[in-house]
Amino acid sequence: DIVMTQSPDSLAVSLGERATINCKSSQSVLNRSNYKNHVTWYQQKPGQPPKLLIYWASTRESGVPDRFSGSGSGTDFTLTISSLQAEDVAVYYCQQYYDFPRTFGQGTKVEIK
Amino acid sequence: QVQLQESGPGLVKASETLSLTCTASGASMSTYYWSWIRQSPGKGLEWVGYVSYSGTTNYNPSLKSRVTISIDTARRQFSLKLTSVTAADTAVYYCATDGGSRPNWGQGILVAVSS
Numbered sequence: 101d102i103v104m105t106q107s108p109d110s111l112a113v114s115l116g117e118r119a120t121i122n123c124k125s126s127q128s129v130l131n132r133s134n135y136k137n138h139v140t141w142y143q144q145k146p147g148q149p150p151k152l153l154i155y156w157a158s159t160r161e162s163g164v165p166d167r168f169s170g171s172g173s174g175t176d177f178t179l180t181i182s183s184l185q186a187e188d189v190a191v192y193y194c195q196q197y198y199d200f201p202r203t204f205g206q207g208t209k210v211e212i213k
Numbered sequence: 214q215v216q217l218q219e220s221g222p223g224l225v226k227a228s229e230t231l232s233l234t235c236t237a238s239g240a241s242m243s244t245y246y247w248s249w250i251r252q253s254p255g256k257g258l259e260w261v262g263y264v265s266y267s268g269t270t271n272y273n274p275s276l277k278s279r280v281t282i283s284i285d286t287a288r289r290q291f292s293l294k295l296t297s298v299t300a301a302d303t304a305v306y307y308c309a310t311d312g313g314s315r316p317n318w319g320q321g322i323l324v325a326v327s328s
Contacts (some may be wrong), residue, residue, distance in 0.1 A: 101274075131237060138317065149305075149307060149318050149319070149320050150258065150307075150318060152315065153238075155314070155316070159315075161315065193257070195258070197311065197316075200271050201260050201262075201271075201273045201275075202248075202260035204257055204258040204259070204260070205259065206257050207257050207258075213290065
């Protein structure tokens with residue numbers, strides 16, 4: 101199985117400051133036939149289903165604010181919130197869809213400092 | 214945009230079989246893999262498995278001996294059966310698409326296992 105490891109497990113950021121979440125896969129999730137990285141990022145708030153933020157590692161889902169961005173390739177990926185807003189308090193997950201079984205990171209809890 | 218809706222009992226007795234159905238709309242059933250994902254209370258996300266339009270399946274090895282996912286394309290539904298459930302199977306179960314350009318998720322259904 102591909103193991104997805106997120107860091108940190110939690111972080112507290114001041115309003116308007118940058119939040120950075122890292123996700124490392126145990127093997128490359130770059131599909132060399134289409135040169136796409138098979139990684140998604142989700143945001144989950146209490147009592148709600150995960151909300152898709154980013155797919156193909158860096159493609160922002162329609163309607164997602166542009167303060168959210170994804171980057172990385174191969175085995176190392178990053179979700180950046182450029183200017184943290186109060187409504188961004190949530191748990192964030194990365195997931196690989198390069199191979200089966202699909203696997204998720206353990207989650208990163210983002211709070212306001 | 215694909216829309217997915219989970220349905221089924223919210224309470225299952227230990228040792229019995231959990232059965233859920235997901236109804237899909239807004240896309241051809243041949244476009245995606247149709248998958249189940251679960252989340253135990255306060256825990257992370259676990260992929261359960263998928264079924265394709267043709268009925269091909271792929272299951273998480275951790276659950277493979279107890280899981281069956283099937284599809285009824287005429288009803289635009291796919292189903293999850295999990296046998297011999299225990300308290301550890303208490304979770305919110307989500308149906309979702311896999312493949313295509315982007316995934317779509319249902320709202321989820323909480324299934325509790327009672328002793």
